[in-house]
Every structure is written in C-alpha cells, then in structure tokens.
Amino acid sequence: MKRERQRGPAPARLAVADVLRVGASGLRARPTRVVLSALGIAIGIATMIAVIGISSSSREQLLRQLDRLGTNLLTVAPGQTMFGEEAKLPIGALAMVERIGPVRTAAATGGTDATVRRTRHIPEAVTGGIAVQATTTGLLATLEGAVVKGAWLNAATERRPAVVLGAESARRLGLARAGVQVWMGGRWFTVIGILGPMPLAPEIERSALVGFPAAEEFLGFDGHPTTIYERSADEAVEAVRAVLPRTVNPENPEEVTVSRPSDALAAKAAAAGAFTNLLLGLGAVALLVGGVGVANTMVISVLERRREIGLRRSLGATRGQVRVQFLSESLLLSALGGVVGSVFGALATTGYALARDWPPVVPPWAIGGAIGATLLIGTVAGIYPAMRAARLSPTVALTTT
Amino acid sequence: MNGPCPVVELRGVSKVYPGRVHALRGVDLTVEPGELLAIVGPSGSGKSTMLHMIGTLDRPSGGTVRIAGYDVAGLSDRELSALRARQLGFVFQQFHLAPGVSALDNVADGLLYTGTGRRARRERAAAALERVGLGHRLTHRPSQLSGGEQQRVAVARAVAGDPPLLLADEPTGNLDSASGTEVLAVLGELHAAGTTIAIITHDTEIAAWCPRQVRVRDGRIVAEMGSEMGAEMGAEVRAEAGVPIGEGGGREA
Ligand SMILES: Nc1ncnc2c1ncn2[C@@H]1O[C@H](COP(=O)(O)OP(=O)(O)OP(=O)(O)O)[C@@H](O)[C@H]1O
Ligand SMILES: [Mg+2]
Helix, strand or coil: CCCCCCCCCCCCCCCHHHHHHHHHHHHHCCHHHHHHHHHHHHHHHHHHHHHHHHHHHHHHHHHHHHHHHCCCEEEEEECECCCCCECCCCCCHHHHHHCCCCEEEEEEEEECCCCEECCCCCCCCCCCCCEEEEECCCHHHHHCCCEEEECCCCCCHHHCCEEEECHHHHHHHCCCCCCCEEEECCEEEEEEEEECCCCCCHHHHCEEEEEHHHHHHHCCCCCCCCEEEEEECHHHHHHHHHHHHHHHCCCCHHHEEEECHHHHHHHHHHHHHHCCHHHHHHHHHHHHHHHHHHHHHHHHHHHHCHHHHHHHHHCCCCHHHHHHHHHHHHHHHHHHHHHHHHHHHHHHHHHHHHHCCCCCCCCHHHHHHHHHHHHHHHHHHHHHHHHHHHHCCHHHHHHCC | CCCCCCCEEEEEEEEEECCCEEEEEEEEEEECCCCEEEEECCCCCCHHHHHHHHCCCCCCCEEEEEECCEEHHHCCHHHHHHHHHHHEEEECCCCCCCCCCCHHHHHHHCCHHHCCCHHHHHHHHHHHHHHCCCCCCCCCCHHHCCHHHHHHHHHHHHHCCCCCEEEEECCCCCCCHHHHHHHHHHHHHHHHCCCEEEEEECCHHHHHHCCEEEEEECCEEEEEECCCCCCHHHHHHHHHHCCCCCCCCCCCC
C-alpha cells in the first residue's frame, strides 16, 4: 500500500539493446522507404570515401615510387650567362663531380644536333621528338635503370656507331628489339639496346643514346655535357648540392643549375591529396541532401505513427523514451546509409586503384569521419521529429484515426 | 482510511476541452480491488474522457484523481508513465497491434517499459497469450488472426504485466458478436482471477453482464447499479444522481 503523495513511481530504464531493437523494428516495418532514404546518405558517403580513397591511393603510389627511386639523385645543368645566353658546362665537369667525397656515382649526357630516323628517306625535320644524346657509360647505374632489350653501352660499344634507345624513343620509332639499324647524323647506327622506364629522368626515355667518343667522332658532338646526374649518400645530398655549382664551374658557379628530380614527384604526391576539394564538396552536398531525406522520412513516420506513440505512452513509455525511440530510428537509418556508403566507397576505391595498379588505400580517418558524419546527420535529422513525437499528448495520439 | 486503498478514486473530477466543451462535470467514482464494472452511456457522454482520467493519459481540469493511492496531480509526466507501466493495462477499440510483428512480440513489447528483461518479457507474453486462449498462435501476425483473436492479443498485452487495473474502451466495438463474446469471456476469466476491470461500452447487454454498472450522461454519473461498495462513497453518488438503487450488495449477478 502506497500513501506518499510527494514521490511517485520511477520509470524503468530501457536497456540499450531494447532501444536499438525498437528503433530497428520501426525501420523494418517500412523497408522501401528506409532503403530509399538511406540511399541518399549512402551516395554521399560513398562519394566522399571514394574521393578520399582514390586520391590517397594515388598519393601512396607516388610515395612508394619515390621510396623505390630514392631522393638522392641530383642533376646539374647549364643555366644562363650574365648576358642571358645559354651557358655551357665545362668539358671536365663530370670528373670534378666524381671527385666530390660523398658522390657515389655520376654520369653525363650531352646534346647533339643529330636526329634519328628509321630510314634515310624521312625528311630530317621530322625528329619524332627524340633527342640524340651522347652519354657516359655510368648513366644506367646512376639512374638505376634497366635494359629491357639488348645491352647497355660498354667501353667497346661507346666508340662504335651503336645506339641505345630510351623506352619512349623505341615506341615512337616502332622498334621493339635490338639489332636494327637507324639513320643518325648521316649514317647507319645499330640499335644495341632498349631501356626500361626512367621515372626520375623522363628526358632519357625520349633519347637515343650514343657513347661520348662515338658522338664526337660520328655526330660532331662538342664534348660539353648538358646534364650531369649524380647520386650520393642520402644524408649528404644537401651538402653535395651546396658545393656542386662551384665544383662544376669554379669561375661562374651562378651559371649552373642544380635540381632534384624526385622533388617533382614529391610535389605531385602532395598535390594528389589537395586536388579533390571540388569532388569532396559534391559528396558533402549529397550527404546534406541525404540528411534532409532522413529528416523528411522521420517527420512522415511520426505523423503516421501517432497511434503507435499513443499506445506506447499508455504502456508506460515516458516522453524521453519516445524521443529516444525516434532518435535511435533516425540514427540507425543514417548509420545504415553510412555503412553501405563506406562499403561502396571502399569497393570503388579498390576497383579503381587495382585497375591502375595502385595500392588501394582507404584511410581509417575517412571511415571514422564518415561514421561521425552519419551519426551527426542522424541526430540532427532526428531531433525535430523526435521532439514532435514526444510532445504528442497520449490521448490525442490514441484517438487519431 | 484502513484496508486496501481503492484502485480508482475520482473526486469531483471535471474536464473542459478547449472550446468550452465540458466532457466531465464533477464525477465521483470509487473502484475497489477486484471489481468488474461497466461504464455505459450514449455517444459523447464523456466515457472515453473518464477512461483517460482513470488511465492517467490526461489530467483533469478540476477535482482529484487517485490511482492506486497516488494523487495524479502530484505526479510528473515521468511518474505518471511509470504508474501506467506498473498499475494499468489498456485495451482499445482498435486493437493497436504492430502489423508484421508476431503475437508473442506484440505482447512482449507491451512489457518494454516495465523494466523486465527480454527473456522474461517473452516468457510472460507466452503465459499471457496462453491465458487468453491463444497459446497456439504465438508466431501468428495480426493479419493472420481474426478480429476477436487480435483483440485477445491486445488483452494479453494489457495483462501480461499483471496490472491491478485493466481499462477497456469499447473492447468489442469492432467485433461481431461471436468474437465479442470470446473477448468478454477472457475478461470474465481475468476478473475471476482477481483483476480489477473497467469496461467502457454503450452496449447495454455487455453492461448488464458486468456486476457493476455506472451510467454516464453529459459528463455526469447518472446511475449506479450493482455497486458492492456499500460505503459513504456509493451513497453519495446515488444521492447526487438522484436515482434509487437497491442495497448495493453482492456483485454476484
Ligand atoms: N480532445 C478533445 N477536444 C475537444 N473536445 C473533445 C475532445 N475529446 C472529446 N471531446 C468532447 O468531449 C465530449 C465527450 O467525449 P468522449 O470521447 O469522452 O465521449 P464518449 O462518451 O467516449 O463518446 P463515444 O461513445 O462516442 O466514444 C464529446 O462532446 C467530445 O466531442
Ligand atoms: Mg469514446
């Protein structure tokens, strides 16, 4: 027997599992609508995950490439004289560079005026964009490149009318094997090798390479190198970079430019992340529209389910419990969209990356962000409908027909 | 007051709806534990409003409502919810069952707000369905049940938590007479087992079937028959209503 007037019975707490079960059962009762409104969220999340995933994969690919290629390669090229003319590197420059302590390997190439053609009948003006260059035999080792067909130049062949083609030159000339003759500088040269890709020195990919002595003898090469490639120990790169101009051209160090080809790749990797703001914005808009869809679904749901709300109040649900029920429904609805969207976004990333031979990367923070965003959307979209449901008077709700 | 307190105690309860609609005008009513009473009256007389007062679904405009000894005016909305969860069971004319959900789960969900664990809810739901004669229909959905069976599921949901008071608003209003009889039989059994039941109806036959009848017209109790109270309360009502009523003795019909 209860006599106290001040304090009434306290409502029982709903277990979290029960809250989720009630929310889920509300969704299960209207599957089509749930799928459609979760779809909006899913599209937004999938877009954002895919955009982030694909750009991360591309960045990862570039970083791995950078890792493989190393960042210890420096190139030296002539700049301009004080009078704005093209400067030249001294003939002995390579030897000077090789004398710098930390330098492990070095090589030089020098441009010639010759062109390369498959037959002598093609006019000389048609160069196919292929540069004929003299090279020292250390080039392949310095660039850590590979010969895919035939052989690299050696002490014997660098004196003979023999040429090694860069990957791109071979493609442009339509050559896939060694042993063929090409017409260069008014005579036939034998193609003795074809190189693989040179990501750090794309200019070599587009070159036809002849030994220094052969170039001087057959192509009128003046012996001045136009590019010196050099690799040193990683930790000495900056020190070497500082002394290179003075070493190469002690009289006019300002006429020498030094660059680090891997910097371009690193910049590309950095850009791969920032390139995607527009697409991200698009995904955010889709997400927003999805959130509006969820809110709409929830408002309609509350209107339709007044009798259920009245019944639950009569069964002892507090306003708070009704509110929590509709909030959990809204959260589950958008979380469903978020999970499906994340899965599709990750699949799209993986598919795209594998098709391009990139390592598929979906950063965990992106998934975490997606889940956070959907929870936020679910809450925001659910607050107003949930308040309306909770504010409904039990009698009005029950007498709705 | 000594002895078990009345399950329901209305004192001068009035209810005015917006638009100056006086749905109840000074209703006094006491329901003792174990009673089975009918609240009868023509349409619009205030029966449902009275049930809302008793069921703490709404607050009176005047007077006091005590349910199981609690003065409703002194309780917050939360406390009223808890009171409904533990003390009251409702049966409505439209059964209000969740479509696509089994009878068992419909009944079990009725215990959601009583703080009962899920397993216990299902066990008690099964027992309640057994009690209303639907032990063989646990997995059926409302659409697979007849109207009478659906209303019995609703009754099972209302009594699964063993509330001291069961309120039924036109429980047979949507049913044919055979199904209606089924439902009444179930209510009769529950009453026999000790549940206090108030049935709202405008069917005089159903009213006559109840040991006690309260007649309502224009928001007032105009007649009481078969009250077993025999207390001051009953006399008051009879005097106020101005209707001669016999000795208010046994509730045996
Ligand atoms: N929410 C409301 N707002 C305004 N008036 C209302 C409201 N609910 C009921 N009423 C009015 O109060 C009066 C009593 O209504 P109530 O529903 O209690 O009658 P009833 O006896 O249950 O009738 P019925 O047998 O038709 O169900 C009626 O005149 C009705 O129009
Ligand atoms: Mg009514």
